[in-house]
Amino acid sequence: DLAGFPHYMLKEIHEQPESLRNAMRGRLDDENATAVFGGLNMTPQQIRTVRRIILTGCGTSWHSALVGEYMIEELARIPVSVEYASELRYRNPPIENDTLVFGITQSGETADTLAAIRETKRKGHRTLAINNVVGSSIAQAADGGIYLHAGPEIGVASTKAYTSQCCVLAMLALYFGRMRHLSFESGQRIIEELRMLPNAVAEALRCDATVKEIAAKYHEASTFLYLGRQYNFPTALEGALKLKEISYIHAEGYPAAEMKHGPIALVDEHTPSVFIVPKGTTYDKVLANMEEVKARGGPIIAIASQDDPQVQKIADDVITIPDAPGLTQPIVSIVPLQLLSYHIALLRGCDVDKPRNLAKSVTVE
Ligand code: F6R
Secondary structure: OOOOOOOHHHHHHOOOHHHHHHHOOOOEEEEEEEEOOOOOOOOOHHHOOOOEEEEEOOOOHHHHHHHHHHHHHHHOOOOOOOOOEEHHHHHHHOOOOOEEEEEOOOOOHHHHHHHHHHHHHOOEEEEEEEEEEOHHHHHHHHHHEOOOOOOOOOOOOOOOHHHHHHHHHHHHHHHHHHHOOOOHHHHHHHHHHHOOOOHHHHHHHHHHHHHHHHHHHHHOOOEEEEEEEEOHHHHHHHHHHHHHHHOEEEEEEEEEHHHHHHHHOOOOOOOOOEEOOOOOOOHHHHHHHHHHHOOOOOHHHHHEEEEHHHHHHHHHHEEEEEOHHHHHHHHHHHHHHHHHHHHHHHOOOOOOOOOOOOOOOOOOO
16 A cells, blocks of 8 residues: 555655654653663563673664664663674674674564574574564564564665664663663653654655755766765665665765775766765764865765755755754654655666565575
8 A cells, every 4th residue: 555655665764753653652761761672571680781782684774783883882881793694694703691682674584684693592692683574583583572663664675664773773772771871861861852753754854855856966877975974874874775776876885084095086076975964973074074075076965954054065965854863863864865765766767666686575695
C-alpha cells in the first residue's frame, strides 16, 4: 500500500516522524530520566559490569553503528568498536570478558550479521539484536534485543530503519549513561531532545521542493563527494551510499578533514561536494574544509542550519534543516540526503524501489 506516494522509498522517508515516535513509545522513563527496554534479558547488575561494546552490521546498519559509537562513548563513556559483520565473523579478534555484542540489522536475516552474532555467542559473549522484523532469525539467535517498531520497510534502500536504529542507539546510550555517571539533569535534557526529534524530522522533510531543484541541477554528475564530521561523518557515508545504490552515480563519503589527504584531487567543476555543516561542534572546521573545495572550483551543496549567512556565502546551494542538538542531529541531517538521492535517481530514470543488482535482505554471504 503506497498511501498515495509514487514509491515506497518516498513513503518510508515521509513516515520517519511516525516511525521515530514508535521507536520511542514506552521507552522514555521521565521519573528516572532514563530509557527502558523490555527485551534485553539482563539484570541491572549485568548491565553495570559491561566494560566494552561491539556494534556490528552491514551496509546502512553498519553506518548506524558508527553513529551509535559516538553516542555511547559520549554519554556512557564505554569504549565501543564498530565492526563489519562480514569481517568480524572470520577475523577472530580477541574479545575481553564483559563485552556486549550488538548485531544491528533491519531484516534480521543478513547472513553475515547473523553469523557474527552466532560466532560471538558461541565464544560465550552476551549478544543482543537491534532489529526491525519481529521473530527474525537474529531475534531468535541473540540472547535478547530491541525491536525498532518501524513497520515494514519495502524500498530496497533503507531509510526509516536507519533513523530508527540511530534513535534506539541514542536511547541505549542514555540507558548505559544513567547506569553510570550521567546525572539526572543530563538524562532529562536528553529525553527532551529525543522528544523533539519527530517534529524536527517533520520540519526537515519540508526541504523537498528545494532538494528537487538541486537534483535537477546536478543529476548528470558522475561523481559526488559527501563530507561531514563527528556525528555527521556517518551521515556522509550514508548519504553517499543512498546515492550510489539507487542512482548508480559514484559517490564517496569522508570525514571532511580527510579530504586533503587524497580525495580533494577529485574536485573539479563537474564534481559536486555535499557538506553536512549544521551549527554545532566542528562547525568552523567544516566551514574551512568548504573553503578549500570552493578554492578549487568544486560546486558545493550544503546541509546547514537556518539563517547561516556564512554557509550561504560559500555554498552554491543550501538545504536548511532545523536545529537539533548533538545526539539527535544525524537523525535530522540524513533526511535531505535521502530525498536528494531519491530525486536524482528519478531524474535518471532509475527504479528507486528496486535498484539493479540489489536485494532487500542479503541472506548469502
Ligand atoms: C542500504 C541497504 C543495505 C542494508 C544491508 C544490511 O540502503 O539497505 O546496505 O543496510 O544490506 O541489511 P540489514 O539491515 O537488513 O541487515
